[in-house]
Amino acid sequence: MWTVTSYVLRQKLAGRKQYPLVLMLEPLFRCNLACAGCGKIQYPAHILKKDLTPEECFRAIDECGAPMVSIPGGEPLMHPRIAEIVEGLVARKKYIYLCTNALLLKEKLNLFKPSKYLTFSVHLDGQQEEHDLAVCREGGYDIAVDAIKEALSRGFRVTTNTTLFDGADPKSVRAFFDDMMELGLEGMMLSPGYSYDKAPDQKHFLGRARTRRMFRAILSNRKKNWRFNLSPLFLEFLMGKRTYPCTPWGMPTYNIFGWQKPCYLLQDGYAETFDELLSTTNWSNYGTESGNPACANCMVHSGYEASAVNATFSSLGGFLATVKATLFSSYRDEEALRLLEEHQAPVNPLIQIATANDSLQETRA
């Protein structure tokens, strides 16, 4: 928290309007799952075979200077040099969130050393049935929970990251939070799904109004022991209590194509350097207010969490609202309790969307 605070204050003092908070570093697109809502693994085979080298990863972080690095993918644990990448980032004192579906986590833990800079951010989309459905893999939840326990017992930092799609049952999500806190996780991350045009399942992405309604039901009347690893103002944004403009430069994406314009989700070209990304992207074309249909329903954390963090440090009101949200708010809301009782869409049958490699054996790096 102190690292982020001092970094953001330095940017403010320097008068920087567009600064990166988290580098979204995608060192590969390969994965050992084929989730219905994923827009990353539909690349042709020759692209899926490619990896960023550790040197390319280090150049990207040195260029942009963000204090935190999120490593999604693909599945980063399938990268043959992931341990080198993590080691180099730790040496640079970057806080790393290594996002993994955890299918390979248990067997790859030996590659890493526990560090305050390294957190495994395990992708879990809810309780067992919901998660296995979302990732199109029966048994995925049990493997991930087993790996989480192992990582915690060896002294690693572990959080979860959860993407919620239309039809998610708020009651079940709340029960999932209880389960995760019982495991002893450090915190939980949340985001609504984004409607990737490449994703096989186009029916279950949330519109903005439905997103707010769902998150109001989930996050109101909050239990004291729930810990979220997100800006509290971003959570209020998801609940419909605040509005923010998208600030996609806050979480820029670097992958095998270069710096992706404008954000983690859209691909309107690439820049060779971070400075080029900032100076050549027409930022006014993006965000909900822009009228760009690709942004119309978007509330994802990679577009809006940096906006919420920026709001904390932009005024005394923003700072006090963050303190209040962190220390005092349980968000009591009778209407939200009623929303919890609303009928939920039935869970769909579990289907395998694409032929991700069927056995873990085949997908080991």
Ligand code: SF4
């Ligand atoms: S609104 Fe969403 S899709 Fe549009 S630029 Fe922002 S993060 Fe990307």
